[in-house]
Amino acid sequence: MYNSRKIIIGLVIFVLVAAFPFFINVGKTAQPLQLSLNTPTINQLEKKECIESADYMRANHMRMLNEWRDQVVREGNTVYTSSSGQKYEMSLENNCFQCHSNKSNFCDSCHTYSQVDPYCWDCHNGTKGAGLKQ
């Protein structure tokens, strides 16, 4: 191989640079994510429970909202019966945001952490109870 010295040194430098974030963070624990449930409506609840279990909501709320969107907009179905038999309106404004009125401390904190940028907020402003925000 021609120029093997230069190539190998170059490769080593490249790998070091590319893997830099891993070296620098080795042995450190990531800050656990803190989601705030401190809103007036949630504080008043006797049993602090979302419409489905917290685990399920954490993993699936985005798919659930996609399904809700199609059901409400295209089928006109507005009532969700949860696995516990409770009935809820399928609406961000009139259901989710009633409890989760702290978008920046609840929704945003996790979306920012996991670097997702859902476009829900372009229209569903999430300012319910939090006053007018642009």
Added chain:
Amino acid sequence: MNRRDFLKVIAAAGIGGIVVMEGLDDFRVEAAEMNKDSNALQAKHWGMVIDISKFQKPEDIQRVANACHQYHNVPDIKDPKHEVKWIWKEDFEHAFAEMESKYLSEKIKTMNFPVLCNHCEEPMCVRVCPTKATFKRPDGIVVMDYHRCIGCRYCMAGCPYGARSFNFIDPRPHIGMMNHDYPTRAIGVVEKCTMCVERLNKGLKPICVEVSRGGIIFGDLNDPNSEVRKVLRSNFAIRRKAELGTGPSVYYVIGGDEEGA
């Protein structure tokens, strides 16, 4: 391995993959059901009759338009190139251009007509929409799924009533009093009157009907005993550009005196 065996293996692997993916998909909670609200208003063909005698003054239309626009977070943009409107005021000449006459009575000429989406039976906007963002519900209402709108504005070109507005600029800064119970729209989508489907879904009549003081009658055009049909039986009513074959569901009763007959 020959070609035949290779294809078999690939097909089997593909089917296996799909089965495994389906098995991993834990989305659906077994008990979850999604249904219509038991109070939801239902009809075969929703329609409106607008009694112009109740809209003598421009303020009467303004009141209805304001109520609608506030309720639905419609931005108030002064620049006519960017303005967004769901229901607005038009004079006879522009609302009913096809009935234009040189010797129109002064009274008709100066009358004000509230105009809005006609929720056509054969909506052109639905035909031209490339993403099916605009669609017609089984109850006759033409609505938009803003999530699907790509902002191509074919529907605006198709609509003969100018009932659609495009969000050329971010509408949010132009919303006066935000109604937090209703979403806004984003830049780059078209919007229009929805005949308040979100209210019908809950059992409420459209907001314009509620604030019109009897000027807008709402009901099922398919039901001969409905209020709209009763009004249409006893009054001469006109529709906008009905000759285009769009089948508009909004009727205008001019009423009042001799012009109404």
